[in-house]
Amino acid sequence: MDLLAWFATTSEGEKLGRLATQMVKVEWTPVPIWFAPFEPFRWLIAMISSGYPHAKWLAIPYSLLTLLVGLTVVWRVRTVWWHRLTIAAIAALNTLLTVAGGFVAVNWFNAVVPFGARWIVPENASFVLANFHTHTTQSNGFLTPEQAVLWHLRRGYKVAAITDSNTVKGGEIARQFVERTKLPVTVLVGEEFRGKTHLVLLNIRSDISPRDFDVPSAIREAKRQNGFVIAAHPWTSKHSVEELVEWGVDGFEIVNGSVLGDEKLQALCKKRKLAALGSLDLRSDYTPDTATVLPEWANTPERVAKALKEGKCATIYFRERVSGGEFNPHKSWFDELKDLWRTGAKANFLGIVFWGLIVRWIFQRRNPKPLNSSNSLPLKRFIIACSLILTLFAFSATFLVWAMTRDLKQGWFPPLPAVIAIWIFACFANWSLWWRLANPTCPVTKLSGKGGGEPHEE
Numbered sequence: 001m002d003l004l005a006w007f008a009t010t011s012e013g014e015k016l017g018r019l020a021t022q023m024v025k026v027e028w029t030p031v032p033i034w035f036a037p038f039e040p041f042r043w044l045i046a047m048i049s050s051g052y053p054h055a056k057w058l059a060i061p062y063s064l065l066t067l068l069v070g071l072t073v074v075w076r077v078r079t080v081w082w083h084r085l086t087i088a089a090i091a092a093l094n095t096l097l098t099v100a101g102g103f104v105a106v107n108w109f110n111a112v113v114p115f116g117a118r119w120i121v122p123e124n125a126s127f128v129l130a131n132f133h134t135h136t137t138q139s140n141g142f143l144t145p146e147q148a149v150l151w152h153l154r155r156g157y158k159v160a161a162i163t164d165s166n167t168v169k170g171g172e173i174a175r176q177f178v179e180r181t182k183l184p185v186t187v188l189v190g191e192e193f194r195g196k197t198h199l200v201l202l203n204i205r206s207d208i209s210p211r212d213f214d215v216p217s218a219i220r221e222a223k224r225q226n227g228f229v230i231a232a233h234p235w236t237s238k239h240s241v242e243e244l245v246e247w248g249v250d251g252f253e254i255v256n257g258s259v260l261g262d263e264k265l266q267a268l269c270k271k272r273k274l275a276a277l278g279s280l281d282l283r284s285d286y287t288p289d290t291a292t293v294l295p296e297w298a299n300t301p302e303r304v305a306k307a308l309k310e311g312k313c314a315t316i317y318f319r320e321r322v323s324g325g326e327f328n329p330h331k332s333w334f335d336e337l338k339d340l341w342r343t344g345a346k347a348n349f350l351g352i353v354f355w356g357l358i359v360r361w362i363f364q365r366r367n368p369k370p371l372n373s374s375n376s377l378p379l380k381r382f383i384i385a386c387s388l389i390l391t392l393f394a395f396s397a398t399f400l401v402w403a404m405t406r407d408l409k410q411g412w413f414p415p416l417p418a419v420i421a422i423w424i425f426a427c428f429a430n431w432s433l434w435w436r437l438a439n440p441t442c443p444v445t446k447l448s449g450k451g452g453g454e455p456h457e458e
Contacts, residue, residue: 007315009276016314020293037355039344090434094389097397097427098427100400110285111147111284132279133279145170157291168204168207197238208221229251252269255322276314287339389434396426399423400419403416
């Protein structure tokens with residue numbers, strides 16, 4: 001594993017960072033063997049979904065894959081033109097449904113199954129690890145607030161801030177959950193203010209929305225609520241770091257995920273002795289790459305804020321896993337590949353062997369029907385099957401969008417396990433129907449002659 005590095009802005013922070021890098025270890029747990037049949041799919045989704053600075057960019061590879069499948073069907077299937085285009089369009093829609101739902105399913109699996117990396121902090125350590133940037137199902141995360149608390153405990157964190165987009169609802173749910181269960185974790189209620197510049201607002205009592213506040217007034221409102229203000233991933237900010245300091249931010253994320261702030265930001269934090277945090281910006285993950293180190297006495301929201309204000313904090317991160325100043329797509333992709341290998345190389349190999357045997361068995365038992373089969377599907381049933389495929393696609397896609405789009409989560413929204421179950425059923429049903437429709441003998445079309453010839457319509 002890569003060696004740990006640290007960053008701090010005060011002498012007390014330097015001591016904490018140096019101590020943490022000497023004492024903290026990382027433990028890796030592989031994917032359970034029972035997941036082997038699904039592991040190749042996890043690799044596929046992870047590899048085509050990595051290396052993008054924002055989830056919206058996923059539309060590019062997913063659209064290209066969808067188009068490729070559709071064009072391949074048009075090229076390979078030899079039937080009349082309307083049948084060829086119909087099954088090509090359905091194959092493309094099924095592909096889009098498979099990879100889009102797979103993105104949700106894989107991310108949910110990565111978040112809830114206890115595999116991957118976790119921090120190991122000795123029991124006698126004089127410090128604790130914290131993460132101050134977490135999204136849950138109350139915005140665009142894959143974990144419920146309760147699950148997010150448990151995720152942090154499993155990964156070695158003792159302090160967690162729940163910071164859903166423009167709302168404190170997730171943080172309040174998590175705080176109440178910890179109060180009921182008496183879990184050994186300190187939860188901070190907060191939000192990520194997503195205006196022109198994103199801010200992590202900690203220890204606030206009510207929502208601070210970009211609809212009502214601009215960036216300077218949001219900072220003032222958070223201070224009025226006795227909150228603590230951190231500039232989130234400042235390299236994406238629409239305002240300069242000097243402006244943010246002038247408006248009153250208390251610190252910056254010096255590490256966000258796999259990006260390390262540049263030398264200018266580091267120098268400013270040290271000069272002003274501002275809090276410099278390492279944040280996961282967690283939505284779903286199985287490899288926590290960074291953490292904020294706090295003194296062990298920072299075990300309440302008020303004490304955490306006190307430690308941050310006094311600079312008694314440090315950020316630890318893996319030097320080889322961060323890029324300086326901006327997101328590096330290629331590095332992100334290769335790091336994901338290394339993590340997949342660490343956690344699932346054996347399961348992936350067994351999964352490939354499993355599916356290879358299944359495909360071999362299918363082809364050995366294959367008994368193609370003659371082209372003049374009396375079991376051909378009438379045109380009316382062909383149309384009904386196509387309509388059913390489109391209905392299942394629209395139904396499952398609606399649930400996927402509903403469950404993942406934060407702006408639609410104003411009230412009840414479907415639990416992700418239920419959405420994934422709906423997606424699995426829709427994928428299985430749609431591909432099964434497509435396989436029947438794609439058979440040249442199934443509609444009112446077939447090929448003439450032994451060698452295939454030209455298609456014609458009966």
